[in-house]
Amino acid sequence: MSSVPDECPIPPALNGVPGRQRRLDWRRVVGPGLITGASDDDPSGIATYSQTGAQFGFALSWTMILTFPLMCAVQMISARIGRVTGRGLAGNIVRFYPAWIANSLVALLLIANTINIGADLGAMADAGKLVTGLPSQVFLLIFAGFCAAAEVFMRYKAYARVLKWLTLALLSYIVTLFMVDIPWLEAGRGLVFPHVEWSPETLMMIVAIFGTTISPYLFFWQASQEAEEVEDDDEVQPLKCDPAEGRVELKRIGIDTMIGMLASNLVALAIVFTCAATLNAHDILNIRTSADAASALKPFAGDYASIVFAVGIVGTGLLAVPVLAGSAAYALGEARHWPVGLDRRPKRAKAFYGTIVLATAIGALMNFTPIDPIRALVVAAIINGIVSVPVMAVMMLVSTRKSVMSVFTVGGALLWLGWLATAVMALAVGAMIYTMI
Structure with a gap:
């Protein structure tokens, strides 16, 4: 991404209006948006949604409808920044704002992501033990090693295909949903006409849901992946250099992002419904981890439902851990002006790949310490909530700067939804701090 020039001349004849007409290639529509949305349902997120259903039944399922347009708006904006500029989010922040702002946000992101990686790897290992009976430590080392090695040694296009298949x-959570007896009328009332005490x-659970669905690492990842798509193809330029491609590319980003966020929220809703109909209905109101949820399902939904749920934890973890480590590496590398990108050879981006390996290794080692991964995850959620508000605010400001976005500045309904999402997250974080005090 360092090869992208700071300024790109725009032919006056275009006058901000795409001139060349290229049809949308439906075979390449799904990509960064789908992977980002799917990685949002990581094992830690699954634990949050499981606890929501177990503790509150169907009463908070409406939050999945509320967060959907806000998620779409924020992720579309981050993706546009990456595709228009050919740089990730941190790369743009460090160019237009004081270095201490970018460094502070990236440092907090790195801490939160590493803790999240540790919790996710621990949940994946416990799920592996639940299915096979083998020691969880074995699975912990296997999963951590696979995630780090695949990200380091596979070229970008091949690795992107792997991530797409992992979605x-x-x-598995849709399958689990139909393996249990759901009282659909009651579920529908909770979704559309909720009764909330x-x-x-x-309030804390609603804040946790917002913090899980709208997380800073998702912004950094999707923006960097759109920039990676530009870097990886010699025939593709950032949209600020090639505005004629804007109409098709922004349409692709919109469809890709909406598919990814819809998949994310439908799966979250399926998890809430499953746990509400089984665990809450049998007065099991407390779930510590996603593996706990899989184990608790067994008496009420059967062995197969429990196994399918556990296998889903492993699959989503294999997708989410590389995204968490990769987003941290992109953010740190762009802020420090390192060579970054999953298509680079390891020798040509040692610090970038070193960050991925180190974050994964530290996360794995956390599970061999007295640190309570659940308590650490709460700390990570707090850090994510605190980081998300300034990151979203800066991202919104970047997206409206003509010097950054050229003729592709964000406006209209997308701009208002982006600022609404920022305000909602600010209120959520304020509410979280208030309840903790």
Whole structure:
């Protein structure tokens, strides 16, 4: 991405209007948006949605409808920044704002992501033990090694295909949903006409849902992946250099992002419904990890449902851990002006790949320490919430700067939804801090 020039001349004849007409290639529509949305349902997120269903039944399922347009708007904006500029989010922030702002945000992101990686790897290992009976430590080392090695040694296009196939792991939760007896009328009432008893616990859970669905690492990852798509193809330029491609590319980004976020929220809803109909219905109200949820399902939904749920944890973890490590490496590398990109040879991007390996290794080692991964995950959620608000605010400002986005500045409904999402997250974080005090 360092090869992208700071300024690109725009032919005056275009006058900001795409002139060349290229048809949308439906075979390449799904990509960064789908992978980003699927990685949002990581084992830590699954634990949050499982706890939501177990503790509150169907009462908070409406949050999945509320967060959908906000997620779409924020992720579309981050993707546009990457595709228009050919740089990731951190690369743009460090160019137009004081270095201490970018460095502070990236440092907090790196800490939160590493903790999240540790919790996800621990949940994956426990799920592996649940299915096979083998020691969880064996699975922990295997999963950590596979995630780090695949990201380092596979070229970008091949690795992107692997990540796309891993999104199929989300189907396990749809399958599980239809393996249990759902009272659909009650579920529909909770979704459309919810009865919510407002309490500090309810407020904290809503904040946790927002923090899980709208996370900073997703912004950095999708923007960097769009920039990677530019870097990886010699015939493709950033849209600010080739505005004629704008109409097709922005349409692709919109469709890709909406598919990814819809898949993410439908799966989250399926998990809430499954746990509400089984665990909450049998007064099991407390779930610590996603593996706990899989184990708790067994008496009420059967062995097969428990196994399918556990296999889904492993599959989504194999997708999410590389995204968490990769987004941290992209952000740190762009802020420090390192060579970055999954298509680079390891010798040509040692610091970038070193960050991926180190974050994964530290996350794995956390599971061999007295640190409680659940308590650490709460800390990570707090850090994510605190980081998300300034990152979203800066991202919104970047997206409206003509010097950055050229003729592709964000406006209209997308701009308003982006700022609404930022305001909602700010209120959520404020509510979280208030309830903790």
